[in-house]
Amino acid sequence: SIAGGGGLIAMPAYMMCGMPMYYVYGCNKFQCAFGSTAAAYKYFKSGCLDLKITAVSAVSSFLCSFLGTRIIFYLTDAQIRSMIFVKNAWSYTAKEQPLTARNILMALITGMTIGLYDSLYGPGGGTIAMLLFTFLFHYDIRTSSGNAKMVLIVSNYTALISYILSGNVPFAIGIPCAVC
Secondary structure (H helix, E strand, O other): OOOOOOHHHHHHHHHHOOOOHHHHHHHHHHHHHHHHHHHHHHHHHOOOOOHHHHHHHHHHHHHHHHHHHHHHOOOOHHHHHHHOOOOOHHHOOEOOOOOOHHHHHHHHHHHHHHHHHHHHOOOOHHHHHHHHHHHHHOEOHHHHHHHHHHHHHHHHHHHHHHHHHOOOOOHHHHHHHHHO
């Protein structure tokens, strides 16, 4: 609920069950999407989200998550399996940033990075997103984490829909994992 969606733990667990990699990714996106939604709602209610910048990042996250999910289907199970193996951030205090040309460009790049990374790999995406929002925009940790959750929700649901449409989400496994 702070940084990521749990993929660093869930994906290896799914893999140990012997699932095909597309199922591993599909189940992971299923549980991440619901967990991220609950966390983002809490961040939103607590005022730890800059909706303007996050909305810009979410647009490019949507596009690149869709692209990344399409790319993953061109890779073999073995190729996918092979993919899975500073500054003081606490000093930043910003809670909101203006929509300047620089911030819009950085938000687009952040969303593209998160969307592609999250859909092609996944584990650690929340941490990467949080660090990008922290270091590029100097948000405090809570606002960075809230913004990361919102962008990851878009990426997770985009990838989840792609996996569902391709028939690669075994709901009998995915639903209990999402509930947990």
